[in-house]
Amino acid sequence: MDDVTEPNEAVPWSLPSPWRDTRVAVVVPTYNEAGNIGDLAARVLALDLPRLRLVIADDDSPDGTGDLADDLAKQANAERPDSMLVLHRKVKEGIGRAHLAGMRQALALGDEYVVQMDGDLSHRPEYIPHLLGTILASRAGLVIGSRYVVGGSLSTDWGWHRRLLSRFAGRYVNAILNLSVRDPTGGFKIWRRDVLEGIGLDAIRSDGYSFQVEMNYRCKQLGHSIVELPIHFEERSTGSSKISFAVQVESMLTPFALRFGARRRPE
Numbered sequence: 001m002d003d004v005t006e007p008n009e010a011v012p013w014s015l016p017s018p019w020r021d022t023r024v025a026v027v028v029p030t031y032n033e034a035g036n037i038g039d040l041a042a043r044v045l046a047l048d049l050p051r052l053r054l055v056i057a058d059d060d061s062p063d064g065t066g067d068l069a070d071d072l073a074k075q076a077n078a079e080r081p082d083s084m085l086v087l088h089r090k091v092k093e094g095i096g097r098a099h100l101a102g103m104r105q106a107l108a109l110g111d112e113y114v115v116q117m118d119g120d121l122s123h124r125p126e127y128i129p130h131l132l133g134t135i136l137a138s139r140a141g142l143v144i145g146s147r148y149v150v151g152g153s154l155s156t157d158w159g160w161h162r163r164l165l166s167r168f169a170g171r172y173v174n175a176i177l178n179l180s181v182r183d184p185t186g187g188f189k190i191w192r193r194d195v196l197e198g199i200g201l202d203a204i205r206s207d208g209y210s211f212q213v214e215m216n217y218r219c220k221q222l223g224h225s226i227v228e229l230p231i232h233f234e235e236r237s238t239g240s241s242k243i244s245f246a247v248q249v250e251s252m253l254t255p256f257a258l259r260f261g262a263r264r265r266p267e
């Protein structure tokens with residue numbers, strides 16, 4: 001199927017009660033996102049979800065993202081207590097480790113659903129109520145904001161080589177792990193708390209982007225269903241990508257390790 005290139009609507013839904021009162025954490029790992037964090041926090045906290053908590057997991061960004069996030073959290077918490085939290089991690093350990101730290105914190109605080117999203121505004125915050133409504137309605141273990149289901153789309157700024165690579169990565173992962181998910185590498189997701197507890201976050205090995213795939217695989221192994229919701233994926237407008245060569249190698253090897261190697265777990 002060809003990519004659909006028109007952005008679909010991202011009108012923030014107002015969910016009906018009691019859904020809008022769900023305790024939901026939105027975990028965002030950041031490394032040098034000073035140009036994005038203000039807009040991101042404002043858009044997340046403007047959603048009509050009074051019990052939403054924004055959790056930033058910053059790895060001591062040299063551009064001061066962590067300090068900016070602290071200021072934003074101070075303001076946010078003055079308006080609505082406990083609405084924003086910043087984790088300051090000492091070392092840059094990869095997006096996977098940062099997500100895990102944020103998820104652990106959310107679970108410890110009693111949040112019932114956990115959203116994970118990037119901090120570069122590629123993932124439109126306005127889709128969060130759509131993700132929450134979908135997981136509540138479907139009782140899936142995981143809902144993925146998907147670029148590759150009907151109605152999903154990619155920024156037209158993505159060149160053909162990037163589209164090809166992303167499609168190849170998805171096919172590669174599905175071929176090895178049989179996930180039957182159209183966007184297995186996507187990073188805009190919502191989890192049910194009990195599924196994260198069942199997976200056991202301490203057992204997750206991925207540091208980088210293969211975290212997404214490892215988590216999907218564990219979810220499926222536990223017998224939970226995965227639902228995909230179409231999203232439009234934006235190109236980042238400020239800051240730069242953090243994908244290193246080591247992270248790309250990890251992404252290539254992880255599906256094998258999960259299926260055949262050291263990370264195999266009984267079905």
Ligand SMILES: Nc1nc2c(ncn2[C@@H]2O[C@H](COP(=O)(O)OP(=O)(O)OP(=O)(O)O)[C@@H](O)[C@H]2O)c(=O)[nH]1
Pocket residue numbers: 028029030031032033057058059092093094095098117118119120122209236240241242243
């Ligand atoms: N805390 C933390 N966050 C990270 C790390 N690496 C990446 N991130 C964040 O993870 C999110 C996704 O990273 P990006 O660099 O945008 O990677 P990407 O979206 O896969 O690639 P692009 O499409 O090129 O932007 C962003 O919010 C980054 O700031 C890391 O080592 N630690």
Ligand SMILES: [Mg+2]
Pocket residue numbers: 118120122236241
């Ligand atoms: Mg990005």
